[in-house]
Amino acid sequence: MFEELSQKLEAALKALRGEGRITELNIAEAMRQVRRALLEADVHYEVARDFTERVKERALGQRVFAQVSPGQQLIKIVYDELVALLGGEHEDIRFSPHPPTVILLAGLQGSGKTTFAAKLAAYLKRRGRAPLLVAADVYRPAAAEQLTRLGGQIGVPVFRIPEPEAVRAAQEGVREARRTARDVVIIDTAGRLHVDEEMMAEVEAIKRTVAPHETLFVVDSMTGQDAVNAARAFHDRLAFDGVVLTKLDGDARGGAALSIRYVVQKPIKFASTGEKLDQLIPFHPDRMAQRILGFGDVLTLVERAQEQYNREQAARLERKLRRAEFDLEDFYEQLQQLKKMGSLRELLSMIPGAQKMLPAELEWDERALRRVEAIIQSMTPEERRNPDILNASRRRRIAQGSGVDLREVNQLLRQFEEMRRWMKTAQKLGKQGRSLRGFPFLR
Numbered sequence: 196m197f198e199e200l201s202q203k204l205e206a207a208l209k210a211l212r213g214e215g216r217i218t219e220l221n222i223a224e225a226m227r228q229v230r231r232a233l234l235e236a237d238v239h240y241e242v243a244r245d246f247t248e249r250v251k252e253r254a255l256g257q258r259v260f261a262q263v264s265p266g267q268q269l270i271k272i273v274y275d276e277l278v279a280l281l282g283g284e285h286e287d288i289r290f291s292p293h294p295p296t297v298i299l300l301a302g303l304q305g306s307g308k309t310t311f312a313a314k315l316a317a318y319l320k321r322r323g324r325a326p327l328l329v330a331a332d333v334y335r336p337a338a339a340e341q342l343t344r345l346g347g348q349i350g351v352p353v354f355r356i357p358e359p360e361a362v363r364a365a366q367e368g369v370r371e372a373r374r375t376a377r378d379v380v381i382i383d384t385a386g387r388l389h390v391d392e393e394m395m396a397e398v399e400a401i402k403r404t405v406a407p408h409e410t411l412f413v414v415d416s417m418t419g420q421d422a423v424n425a426a427r428a429f430h431d432r433l434a435f436d437g438v439v440l441t442k443l444d445g446d447a448r449g450g451a452a453l454s455i456r457y458v459v460q461k462p463i464k465f466a467s468t469g470e471k472l473d474q475l476i477p478f479h480p481d482r483m484a485q486r487i488l489g490f491g492d493v494l495t496l497v498e499r500a501q502e503q504y505n506r507e508q509a510a511r512l513e514r515k516l517r518r519a520e521f522d523l524e525d526f527y528e529q530l531q532q533l534k535k536m537g538s539l540r541e542l543l544s545m546i547p548g549a550q551k552m553l554p555a556e557l558e559w560d561e562r563a564l565r566r567v568e569a570i571i572q573s574m575t576p577e578e579r580r581n582p583d584i585l586n587a588s589r590r591r592r593i594a595q596g597s598g599v600d601l602r603e604v605n606q607l608l609r610q611f612e613e614m615r616r617w618m619k620t621a622q623k624l625g626k627q628g629r630s631l632r633g634f635p636f637l638r
């Protein structure tokens with residue numbers, strides 16, 4: 196996500212990052228580079244120009260170059276402005292005090308509406324809501340089919356009617372939700388390849404009829420400036436309440452998406468980062484700005500961990516950590532948890548600094564993870580609980596059993612020891628008042 200933009204921005208700001216002398220002149224030069232990086236990522240030129248102008252003005256106004264760590268100050272200004280550009284505060288779905296809350300999705304064909312409908316339903320279900328999906332994309336039977344299949348995967352009911360009448364489908368869907376006590380209705384609509392009158396009129400009619408609490412515009416971030424134009428066109432007709440950026444996992448022209456908020460003045464509420472149904476993140480401008488500037492997104496990582504981790508497991512783990520009893524069995528359990536949280540690539544992208552080491556090594560990493568699993572699986576329960584008994588002959592047996600080199604077994608055990616040592620250090624920190632959160636081996 197924004198990997199290229201990230202790298203270029205970092206390069207532009209790097210010269211200013213150290214304690215080095217900063218002058219009006221090199222601020223101007225850095226901003227020229229920042230502007231170029233934004234333009235190359237397909238950020239709208241007006242947005243890029245305003246952005247760098249504002250940063251420059253603030254930097255000069257605060258006499259950044261006279262400060263103790265001018266580079267850091269400037270990066271802070273860039274960060275603040277980026278957060279502002281992305282909308283400032285996080286905005287959640289606005290739920291109606293009188294359920295069901297009705298959410299209408301609109302956007303071009305292929306933008307990811309149907310996928311998002313299911314992702315949103317799964318997300319709301321995890322938050323304790325009872326959603327109903329409504330197929331108001333009534334013209335292609337395959338569309339309702341797709342929604343029904345996705346609903347099945349996440350255990351959320353899907354409402355559809357056989358007739359090709361979108362407005363009625365939406366209306367009856369809301370009625371069905373009331374009848375079956377579902378508290379959120381998500382209406383998936385038909386899109387066209389291009390903005391066209393018929394489509395707009397239909398979505399408008401649905402909106403008028405069901406009076407949704409939220410109308411969300413779903414847009415493919417990879418379509419560059421077209422995304423911005425579509426946003427404008429939909430907003431003129433529908434006056435939507437929020438934006439969903441999809442396909443942020445692709446890197447191509449994602450920067451255009453950053454202009455949308457600026458152009459339509461409506462909050463981005465979610466970002467979709469893959470085809471899998473759990474690849475959805477609530478959009479937080481500050482977290483996104485941190486990612487773009489290469490600072491990772493630790494908060495989203497922790498939230499993801501908390502979602503996957505049940506409380507009992509967490510309590511047990513915490514107990515073990517406190518007593519420094521963490522063994523290979525716990526380690527294995529953690530690996531499984533980690534895998535459930537998403538792809539390694541996605542997780543690493545949330546860890547500060549990890550993006551830089553990503554590309555080439557990553558495939559190796561996924562393979563390495565499987566080998567680690569195989570090694571641990573080849574141990575007896577007793578060995579997992581008490582790795583100290585792993586003498587040379589036991590190690591040889593494990594290597595043979597898991598089909599890896601003895602060297603790799605030794606390496607894993609060494610790393611595990613190191614990790615345990617780190618945990619003890621973390622414990623000491625914990626005693627000094629800092630809490631131990633998230634995953635212990637994601638330092």
Ligand SMILES: Nc1nc2c(ncn2[C@@H]2O[C@H](COP(=O)(O)OP(=O)(O)O)[C@@H](O)[C@H]2O)c(=O)[nH]1
Pocket residue numbers: 302303304305306307308309310311386441442443444445467468469470
């Ligand atoms: N890589 C990626 N693909 C996505 C994402 N969201 C949707 N897709 C894919 O984009 C295609 C179109 O999505 P769909 O939900 O059918 O779009 P719709 O026509 O707007 O309903 C499908 O192949 C999806 O799997 C995303 O966030 N990332």
Ligand SMILES: [Mg+2]
Pocket residue numbers: 308309310332338383384
């Ligand atoms: Mg669809």
